[in-house]
Amino acid sequence: MQSMVAAGVVIPTALSWASEAMAxxxxxxxxxxxxIAAGSTTDVLDPATYENNFIGSIGYLFGNTLTEVNNRNELVGELAESFESDDAQTWRFNIRQGVEFHNGKTLxxxxxxxxxxxxxxEDSTSAAKGIVAPIQDIQADGNTVVFTLDAPNAxxxxxxxxxxxxxxxxxxxxALDPQSGIGTGSYVIETYEPGVRAVGNKFANSWKEGAGHFDQVEILALVDPTARQNALLAGDVHAIDRVDPKTVALLGRAPNINIEEVTGTLHYVFPMRGDAAPFDNNDLRLALKYAIKRQELVDKILHGHGALGNDHPISTANRFHASDLPQREFDADKARHHYEKSGHSGPIQLSASDAAFAGAVDxxxxxxxxxxxxxxxxEVVREPSDGxxxxxxxxxxxxxxxxxxxPTEDWMFTSGYVQESEWNxxxxxxxxxxxxxNEIVVQARSELDQDKRRGMYAEAQQLLADDSGSTVPMFANYIxxxxxxxxHDENIASNWTLDGTKAAERWWFA
Incomplete structure (x- = not known):
């Protein structure tokens, strides 16, 4: 305050700036x-088995990875202080010094x-087996870990x-014990009840400055949306994920609640298999894509808590989202044109169940x-949720x-769209x-020029939107x-819910 006034800043402005700095x-x-809207009694602390946001949140409570996506959606080093490569095939990760595990061991x-x-x-059953599959060799070089991949991957x-x-x-x-719950994270696990709760206490020797502000964190599995919402309203919890879009307006009117909402990578889809009639005809696929009222779906299914999709899986939260790609909209004339050109007649079956997402049948x-x-x-076919x-x-x-x-285009394309993927x-x-x-995806992995990569990924998104069965009408917000x-900071990460699943590390009491 004194410095600002001395510099000629008027007192009301100085007060405002000082208040913002304090906040x-x-x-x-x-x-x-x-x-958390997840949790199972089969959840264990072995990171290789994580399959839901409850156990994932606990993992981030006590552990760290080599890199992380920060709350501005930027990739930064975590246990790796830095990383570099000349060819995108051999990667050098410089390991951070002076980091201590909860058991006192130095990293x-x-x-x-x-x-x-x-x-x-070959014997690995890890959920991350596919991610590490390209690694051909790992070696230590002083304080650096050197990864050699089977092909370049930027x-x-x-x-x-x-x-x-x-x-x-x-x-x-x-040897290591994957179920020990011992890591380098901001909190030490005190209590863990599978599918129920976990409690972590602040690690006194935590290496990460500006993180882990709470003395203690408790994570509860509250799968039922009503129970989760009532717990927040009653003050029994301080934050919940997956607020129901139908009740978010009501919850937001509560005097003690803020609604935080970001557009991430979550998207609701209606994939058409190009190897099965009548969807092996691209004119039919285009006819159906032009026949969708996307804004109506965002309004009535997401109740406005989402964004339009453009028939590819890359959202505005991704680095190389093709913002110049014209937004596909409902167009009855184009739909009729392509439908007539396809030569198809008769009903087309669309299978749906709310097991896919809330409101899928609607x-x-x-x-x-x-x-x-x-x-x-x-013809909408209502399928049973079971199975x-x-x-x-x-x-x-x-x-x-x-x-x-x-979080990345290559990761998404490799998971669900390249020809060898089982989830294609x-x-x-x-x-x-x-x-x-497929040619573009392989080329883009090894391209270190970011402008060239952007152009490659724009073409890939265009190909999916125009020539595949990819039908992505809407992206759902994290609510x-x-x-x-x-x-919390003014930025909230959009790679996962609850600030990249790191609210416990990044948030604090006002």
């Missing part, structure tokens, strides 16, 4: 409680190599931020209604589904466009309910 300064202490390259190798090999440092790839301590024999009915305006007959993912998704020619998305639910393969798409007792 942005984290307070220390207190117990932060989260209610070394041996810990890093053993932790990554835990996910590799996004490899992003892969090392995957929540399964936490660095664990080896013992005197070089969304399918809306698509059927808008298609009828174009002279296209869509939907094993009997319908990736089996029926057209169905409702969803993707949580991935559009069967986008064996066509000139599919061949070109979080947060007590007004809680404060």
């Amino acid at each position: 942005a300064t984290p307070n220390k202490g207190g117990k932060f409680i989260q209610g 070394t390259t041996e810990d890093v190599i053993a932790s990554i190798n835990m996910h590799r090999g 996004d490899f440092p992003y892969m090392m931020s995957d929540y399964h790839l936490q660095i664990l301590p080896v013992d005197s024999t070089g 969304a399918a009915q809306l698509i059927s209604a808008s298609a009828a305006e174009c002279g296209i007959d869509i 939907y993912w094993s009997n319908v998704w990736n089996k029926k020619p057209w169905c409702a589904s969803y993707w949580s998305g991935r 639910d559009t069967a986008f393969r064996d066509t000139p466009s599919a061949d070109r798409f 979080m309910g947060v007590s007004k007792e809680i404060a």
Whole structure:
């Protein structure tokens, strides 16, 4: 205040600036409680097994990875102080010095190599096995870990931020215990009840400055949306994820609650399999894409808590989102043109169940209604929720589904669209466009010039939108309910819910 006044800043302005600075300064202490819309009694602390946001949140409580996506959606070093490559095939990660595990052991390259190798090999059942599969060799070079890949991949440092790839301590024999719950994170696990709760206490020797502001954190599995919302309203928890879009307005009117909302990579889809009639005809696929009223779906299914999709899986949260790609909109004339050109007649079946996403059946009915305006007959088949993912998704020619998305374009394309992927639910393969798409994906991995990569990924998005069965009408927001007792930085990460699943590390009491 004195400095600003002395510099000629008027007192009201100086007061305002000083208040903003104080509000942005984290307070220390207190117990932060989260209610998470997931959890299973089969959840264990072994990072290789993580499959939901409850156990993932606990993993970030006690552990760190080599890199992380910060709250501005930028990739930064975590346990790796820096990383570099000249050719995108050999990567050098310089390991941070002076980092201590909860058991008192100092972090070394041996810990890093053993932790990554835990996910590799033919016998591995790790959920991250596919991520580490391109690694041909890992070696220590002083304080540096050198990864040699089977091919260039400019996004490899992003892969090392995957929540399964936490660095664990080896013992005197070089072995590690993946279920120990011992890591380098801001909190030490005190209590863990699978599928129920976990409690962590602030680690006194935490290496990470400006993080871990609470004295204690408790994470509760509150799968039922009503129970989760009521816990927040009653003040039993300070933050919840996956607020129901139908009730978010009501919850937001509560005097003690803030609604935090970001557009991430979560998207709701209706993939058409290109290897099954009638969806092996691209004119039919285009007819159906033009027959969808996307804004209506965002309004009525997401209740406005989302954004328009453009028939590819890359959202505005991704680095190389093709913002110049014209937004596809409902166009009855174009839909009729392509439908007539396809030569198809008769009803087209669309399988749906709310197992795919909340409101999936209603969304399918809306698509059927808008298609009828174009002279296209869509028959909505209500599928049972039980067995939907094993009997319908990736089996029926057209169905409702969803993707949580991935932080990078290559990660998303490799997971769901390249021809060798088992999750290629559009069967986008064996066509000139599919061949070109796969060629681009491989080339873009090894391209270090970011402008060139942007152009490559723009072409890849265009190919999916125009030539594949990719039908992505909407991206759903991450909607979080947060007590007004809680404060955080002005930026909230959009790679996962609850600030990249790191609210416990990044937030504080106001």
